[in-house]
Amino acid sequence: MSQGPTPLLSLSGVSKRYGGVVANSGIDLAVTAGSIHAILGENGAGKSTLMKLIYGVETPDDGVIAWKGQPVRLSSPAAARRLGIGMVFQHFSLFETLTVVQNMALVVPGAQAALAARIRALGDEFGLSVDPAALVHSLSVGERQRVEIIRCLLLDPELLILDEPTSVLPPQSVVKLFETLRRLQVKGMAILFISHKLEEIKELCDTATILRLGRVTGRLDPRNHSAKELATLMIGREMPAVVRAAPLGLGEVRLELAGVGYANDDPFGVSLSDVSLAVHSGEIVGIAGISGNGQQELAALISGEIAQGAAPGAIRLLGQAVGDMGVAARRRLGFAFVPEERLGRGAVPEMSLADNVLLTAHGRGLVHRGFISRQAERAFTADCIARFDVRTPGPETEAGALSGGNLQKFIMGREVMLEPAMLLVSQPTWGVDIGAATDIRQRLVAMRNQGVAILVISEEIDELFQICDTLHVLYKGRLSAALPTASITVNEVGAHMIGAGQPAGAVP
Amino acid sequence: MRLTLVRRERASRLAMFAAPVVALVLSALASLILFAALGKPAEQALYSLLLEPFLSWYNFSEVLLKAAPLMLIAQGLAVGFRANVFNIGAEGQLIIGAIAATALPVWYPAGTSVWMLPAMIAMGALGGMAWAGVAALLKTRFNANEILVTLMLTLIATQVLNYLLLGPWKDPHGFNFPQTVPFPAAAMLPVLLPGTRVNISLIGALIASVLAYVMMRHRFSGFQLLVSGLAPRAASYAGFSERRGIWVSLLVGGMAAGLAGACEVAGPLGQLQRSVTTGYGYAAIIVAYLGGLNPLGIVASALLMSVLYIGGDNAMVSADLPVAGVAVFQGLLLVFYLASLTFIRNRVVLIRRPGAAR
Known part of the structure; x- marks a missing residue:
């Protein structure tokens, strides 16, 4: 790792635990300027935690984060931004009732007219066209993402983190986003691109670090490997066969x-x-x-x-x-329904999985004369956990403690079991x-x-x-x-x- | 190094029991300082406030007497609070319950029927439910805020009480005092502990606590209320009726307050008088939250609040504490308790400087 120029950002032995769960364990990572570096991993592999550590949202329990070779302590996103790290989150943080330039003015100092000019200039340079005077709620998702990216660029970052940026975009906008990222790369910016979409990573990135269960399982050039190889590294086994629905x-x-x-x-x-x-x-x-x-x-x-x-x-x-x-x-x-919001609608975060089963499965023998049958409730829950491979200590775990993917499997299982x-x-x-x-x-x-x-x-x-x-x-x-x-x-x-x-x- | 709060995966049992104790100790310490600053004998005040209620049988029986209505009302209110239906007007429901129960002895001042008392209790419950039902109707029909409606209905109930006591129901032999005729024996609750004023309403409050526990822990209807309180969108997703939840919440709270009102006039008061409204309906809100909205916790917090009432009376006499001093102590207790609740859901973690560990 010591050969070549000093990496812009390097992590060595970084670990982070939440309670008994190890989210990141001994992560080593080096990001060089002018590189589009993919962080690839399944849900729950530790991608988000790693980004939170780099962006200063969380502090590591162990290990060293170095910026241009110097160990740094990132205690807040503001500290990370001062160093030159920008991040675009999956869920946008824009005020819908304000205009684009007003949104920018909240984080970037300067007069609004000057800001609007800079927004236009950046838009021209990197193919991020957006009207500074437009109200955010009138913008499409793709435009909102551009606004988020421009807001980062206004602070002149040297490293830009993008969390699953393509998951909200239609195919045509993905092409446009990739053009923008390539132009930024040419300017010497380093980009951390988080995704689980293999084809995109092969198309865009020059380096990939693969995470599984909180550990690095691979460091490679994705252009030289097949999607199948990447997937195997990512999920630790052969990729499941794709189903094809017969008429x-x-x-x-x-x-x-x-x-x-x-x-x-x-x-x-x-x-x-x-x-x-x-x-x-x-x-x-x-x-x-x-x-x-x-x-x-x-x-x-x-x-x-x-x-x-x-x-x-x-x-x-x-x-x-x-x-x-x-x-x-x-x-x-x-009729059964799996809603897109899992916490607070499909499940009650503060309640156990067993109680969450009661939410919609109460008609399946779990309630007798108005009394909840705890035994039947637990049996149904255990069955759901086993049949749908929900990774959890047991029926008593609170729904809010499950990862998004696991909770989805649980809700899906519950609704499917209603037949x-x-x-x-x-x-x-x-x-x-x-x-x-x-x-x-x-x-x-x-x-x-x-x-x-x-x-x-x-x-x-x-x-x-x-x-x-x-x-x-x-x-x-x-x-x-x-x-x-x-x-x-x-x-x-x-x-x-x-x-x-x-x-x-x-x-x- | 710094301290930070980390959310626990599950609520801590230890913290659940420790939080009220810690809150009590902290409020005792804070009030020691406060009372001393007021120039009052602080130790004497705390002694009267917290220990004297336990040191004589008479004092302790008074604690039990006051605990009964607080416990009963708080159990009823907690059902609604857990469903995010905020019935703040238990005081008014208590007054209407007391009035409804009083109707019988006023109409039959020499009644001897064994059915008199049960009928009074039933009327008290119905009166409280009817008063709370007004709020439920307005909430489900016009989405009127139940906090405001129940609170304003309390003001109306007070005026109804005044009207009756100064007008049609005034005892003709009562030297013009605003009170009804004394109740006949058949309209009085039997005394539970001979030689004290403690009556069987204490048993009733304990039974209500058991029922509340069963409802919230084992009944599907209680589960539905919990869901609508914790995650209203999940309740609507599962098809739990919001309207039904509002009615159940308000009617249960109203019933409990109405029963407490009936038990006051048929118990320690023995007639309807203005002092039926002593603020139990408001204190029960604190009791409900101090007990963590948990039926068992409420039994304990009702006793504690009752101790503070009795001890507060003592402290005003023995330590010359102002009335506000007692109220301040109650307030401190609630604030410290709410603060310590944080530790049930979170734990404190010491963060070392990363890198410095090497």
Whole structure:
């Protein structure tokens, strides 16, 4: 490690523990200027913890972090920024009611007019075009990400950390982002690129450090290795086989939306108009589109969490008009739902897994005459943990202590064990590692083969292509016509995702 | 080196028991300083406040007498508090409960029926529920804030009490005092401990505590309330009715307060008078939180609060402590307790300077 020029950032033997859990153990890392360095790992491998240590959000228990060869103590993100480290988080931290330049002015000193000029200059130089006077809530996700990147660049960083930057972008914007990053690289900036998408890393990065279970398991040039090799290093075994859904005879219609509209009271929310779709028994229908185009509203209308009231259109679930039916009544018909928010909606963080099972599985013999049967509750939970490979000490663990991927497996398992006739799954693999994601997809396909009707809302186009029979794209509250996955391309779907698709019915 | 708080994976049992004790010790120390600064005999004040209630049978029986309504009301309120339904107007529900119970002895001042007392208890419960039900109705119908509604209903209840005591229900032989006729024996709660004023409402409060425990730990309806308090969106996701939760929360709290009101007039007071409103309904809020909203904790905190009442009376006499001094001690206790709660969910960790370890 000592040969060559002094690395910009180097870590040696860095460890971090949370309670009994070792998040990072003896991490060695060297990032040189002008390099795009990938940090690759499954969920829970310790990527986020490592970035928090580098950005000063957390301090290591052990080990040394050196900046340009000098040991440094990063006690806060402000300290990291002073050194020249910038970070773009997965979840943006922008004020929606302010303009772009006002958002910048909160962290960067200087007059707003001068700032606006710098924003434009940076935009031209690095292909980050954005209108400084625009209100943030009117911007697309891709534009918001550019705003975040520009905000970092205004502080002249030498190292830029990007946490899963492509997970929120449509395919076309990913291409643009990569151009920007390459231009920054040419300027001599070092970039830490966190991702679990192997193809992107092969395309963009010149170095990759692979993490598994908090340890470094590989340090290599991703361009010289196949995606399969990278995956094996990342998950410690062969990558699970990709399932391919075989066509299956369609059964009866289990969910039908006919011209459903919904006027959102929230000025920053999305209203739906004229949404029509049908999901048959033995079919997986996917809804593609970037989050925030009405996905939450649509899911809540179907689940009953938003009462339809006098809104136009009709929702029929399992043969019944459910317009005035509450959540509980819809569930009794045989409907189950995995929401995209796990903590606070799909599960109560402060409650044990056993109690979280009670949330929706109470009708399955867990309650007798109003009394909770702790034995049945524990048995159901243990079964769910075992069958869905939830990594946890046991049914008494609080849901909030589980990692995102594990919690998703738990919620997914709970809803699948309800043996629904109609299953709605929103963002099934958000933040879930490859192994678990493949497992979840396989289970969905297996359920479909048994005749369950499944509606999947997802941002991951590849995932939808893998498992769905039919796709719709949701854009600004409007749903495209049904697109059979067998006869369309990713690019066509991507065009719909940014509103550039042909009108419904005119798809070639 | 520095200290930092780290969230525990599970709430610490030890801290759960230690927190109230630590809070008590800290508030004792703080008030020692405060009382001394006021020029009052601080040790004497603390002695009266915390120890004297236990040193004579009479004092201790008074502690038990006051603990009963505090315990009962706090158990009822805690059910709602855990569901994030904040019934702040237990005092008003207590007054209406007392009024409803008093109707029978006022109409039948010479009644001897064995059914008189049970009917009074039932009317007290219904009165409290009806008063809280107004808030539930307004909340579910018009989304009116239950904190404001219950609080304002308390003001109305006080005026209803004044009207009755100064008008139609005034004892004609009562020398114009604002109070009703004394209740006949058939309208009085049997004394539990002979020679004291402690009546069977103490047993009732303990039974209520057991019921509250069973409801919150073993009943599905209690679980639904817990979920709506901890994660309202999860409750709506699971299909638990928010409306039902509001009704149950307010009716249970109202019932408990109404029962306590009935037990006051049929117990230590023996008639309806203005002193039925002594602030039990407000003190019970502190009792509920001091007990961690836990049915068992509330039994302990009701006793503690009652000790402070009795001890506070003593301290005003023996140490010349102002009334506010007692209130300040109660406030200190609550503040220190809430602060120490942090340690139930978090633990203190000593951070060494990284690198310096080598």
